[in-house]
Amino acid sequence: MKTSFTLNGQAASLDLDPRTTLLDALRENLGLKGSKKGCDHGQCGACTVLVNGQRINACLSLAVTHEGDEITTIEGLAQGEALHPVQAAFLEQDAFQCGYCTPGQICSTVGMLKEAADGWASLVTEDLTADTVLTDAEIRERMSGNLCRCSAYPQILAAIRSAGGVA
Amino acid sequence: MKPFTYERPADVTEALAMAAAVPGARFLAGGTNLVDLMKLQIEQPTHLVDVSRLPLGQIEETAEGGLRLGATTSNSQVAADAKVRARYPALAQAILSGASGQLRNKATTAGNLLQRTRCAYFYDTTKPCNKRQPGAGCAAIGGIYANTAIFGASQACIATHPSDMAVAMSALDAQVEIAGPGGRARAIALEDLHRLPGETPHIETTLEPGEMITAVVLPPPPPGGQIYRKARERASYAFAIGSVAVAGGKVALGAVAHKPWRARVAEQALAGGAGPAEAMAAELASAQPDGHNDFKLKLMARLGAACLTTTGAGSDQ
Ligand SMILES: Cc1cc2nc3c(=O)[nH]c(=O)nc-3n(C[C@H](O)[C@H](O)[C@H](O)COP(=O)(O)OP(=O)(O)OC[C@H]3O[C@@H](n4cnc5c(N)ncnc54)[C@H](O)[C@@H]3O)c2cc1C
Ligand code: SF4
Ligand code: FES
Numbered sequence: 128m129k130t131s132f133t134l135n136g137q138a139a140s141l142d143l144d145p146r147t148t149l150l151d152a153l154r155e156n157l158g159l160k161g162s163k164k165g166c167d168h169g170q171c172g173a174c175t176v177l178v179n180g181q182r183i184n185a186c187l188s189l190a191v192t193h194e195g196d197e198i199t200t201i202e203g204l205a206q207g208e209a210l211h212p213v214q215a216a217f218l219e220q221d222a223f224q225c226g227y228c229t230p231g232q233i234c235s236t237v238g239m240l241k242e243a244a245d246g247w248a249s250l251v252t253e254d255l256t257a258d259t260v261l262t263d264a265e266i267r268e269r270m271s272g273n274l275c276r277c278s279a280y281p282q283i284l285a286a287i288r289s290a291g292g293v294a
Numbered sequence: 295m296k297p298f299t300y301e302r303p304a305d306v307t308e309a310l311a312m313a314a315a316v317p318g319a320r321f322l323a324g325g326t327n328l329v330d331l332m333k334l335q336i337e338q339p340t341h342l343v344d345v346s347r348l349p350l351g352q353i354e355e356t357a358e359g360g361l362r363l364g365a366t367t368s369n370s371q372v373a374a375d376a377k378v379r380a381r382y383p384a385l386a387q388a389i390l391s392g393a394s395g396q397l398r399n400k401a402t403t404a405g406n407l408l409q410r411t412r413c414a415y416f417y418d419t420t421k422p423c424n425k426r427q428p429g430a431g432c433a434a435i436g437g438i439y440a441n442t443a444i445f446g447a448s449q450a451c452i453a454t455h456p457s458d459m460a461v462a463m464s465a466l467d468a469q470v471e472i473a474g475p476g477g478r479a480r481a482i483a484l485e486d487l488h489r490l491p492g493e494t495p496h497i498e499t500t501l502e503p504g505e506m507i508t509a510v511v512l513p514p515p516p517p518g519g520q521i522y523r524k525a526r527e528r529a530s531y532a533f534a535i536g537s538v539a540v541a542g543g544k545v546a547l548g549a550v551a552h553k554p555w556r557a558r559v560a561e562q563a564l565a566g567g568a569g570p571a572e573a574m575a576a577e578l579a580s581a582q583p584d585g586h587n588d589f590k591l592k593l594m595a596r597l598g599a600a601c602l603t604t605t606g607a608g609s610d611q
């Protein structure tokens with residue numbers, strides 16, 4: 128089935144078996160191996176990409192449903208040699224060990240910071256009608272969909288805090 | 295995954311016609327449950343009708359002073375909506391307690407209601423399960439999985455419904471709007487959408503074949519406080535082992551039955567002047583734990599009483 132979308136700012140057209148997930152299309156058909164397959168069941172966040180600016184799990188989304196969408200993967204965040212501020216913060220804070228969860232963590236952070244900027248609440252938000260303040264507890268709750276098997280959580284938290292949370 | 299064909303309708307009429315035209319067709323919304331189950335071949339649709347882009351993504355005021363949530367509104371969108379947060383905080387909390395930020399961005403209102411059980415034996419295709427294969431037996435009865443029902447279970451199935459959102463909607467007296475083949479439209483109470491398992495646990499809802507959910511309508515919020523609280527095995531990103539929604543004098547319990555469990559007995563007790571603990575005890579008097587899930591009795595008694603105390607729905611301490 129023919130499917131076209133924008134991938135990291137470039138037009139991409141594919142002829143896919145409808146069974147292909149967005150994650151497999153990115154990795155196997157388009158050769159972008161940055162997005163990782165941890166669980167393939169929505170349970171780990173390693174496959175997180177941005178679709179029209181929102182973070183989703185690429186492993187649970189069929190590629191053919193993304194006709195016309197704007198998809199950004201870890202490969203599309205930097206501007207040439209200039210890292211995205213979230214990438215720079217992860218480097219600065221040493222927010223990884225093996226690095227397998229990292230592309231998902233970074234894409235998820237970019238999506239999460241936009242959600243917070245848009246005033247979305249989380250389960251730990253005391254007052255649902257107040258403005259969003261990204262405390263450590265807020266960052267932890269909002270990032271709970273990204274597991275790190277190496278447990279680099281303290282550094283991941285520090286990176287996110289410096290990239291967009293409160294000091 | 296088994297092979298299937300895929301279509302994207304432009305409107306509800308077309309979606310219903312497409313689904314009716316192919317035996318074994320299913321609606322696809324966010325896909326976060328259906329695609330997962332298709333990978334495991336627990337679900338094997340022959341044809342997917344992608345409803346995710348239908349013009350059902352609006353949250354609108356109703357003439358009665360409530361809100362209509364279109365079927366394809368995302369869980370994130372509903373939880374972030376200022377009207378929902380101000381008037382239906384229990385619903386916002388319930389949604390935000392479910393899954394992860396990524397999943398909630400894709401998950402839809404209708405898909406969330408129609409997600410299937412998380413019973414470990416339903417997922418384990420090497421074990422018998424009446425829900426997967428009617429008549430096969432139930433591995434959960436006498437099995438080691440303890441997140442099972444204490445209300446309304448049967449000899450055929452002891453599974454629970456996993457949705458958090460649906461529990462809050464039940465306490466809020468939500469209505470479900472349904473469209474069917476041939477232009478039929480009807481509305482039912484959310485409480486009547488899901489079935490108890492009985493002898494046919496594979497039939498989970500009262501939807502007729504080919505019917506589609508088009509919206510969930512919330513009546514005006516009842517007077518009084520609201521809350522949703524969820525107990526689980528880790529602090530975030532885990533299904534409930536018990537949950538409670540309170541909206542004014544209405545109470546619903548999650549992860550205790552094959553459907554969101556409306557706690558009518560507790561509500562009557564509260565209306566008659568009972569306090570939180572007393573009201574929960576009255577409700578739980580008819581619970582039937584199976585020896586393995588007995589922990590839910592104490593859990594629900596405490597969680598329920600705490601919620602009722604916080605909202606001020608009962609009079610004692
Ligand atoms: C790791 C993980 C953790 C999770 N944790 C939680 C949790 O803690 N709490 C919780 O509540 N949920 C949780 N979920 C479940 C999640 O909420 C559901 O997967 C999601 O809500 C389903 O919505 P969807 O739009 O993706 O549905 P889909 O997967 O697209 O569809 C689900 C079902 O609904 C049917 N359907 C969809 N739309 C319609 C319609 N308009 N009319 C008729 N039928 C329709 C489909 O045919 C299918 O049978 C979790 C999921 C995962 C993967
Ligand atoms: S409890 Fe229900 S879903 Fe679980 S194994 Fe038994 S029949 Fe299947
Ligand atoms: S690979 Fe998608 S969530 Fe784990």
Ligand code: FES
Nearest residue numbers: 224226275276277
């Ligand atoms: S750095 Fe190894 S999984 Fe996170």
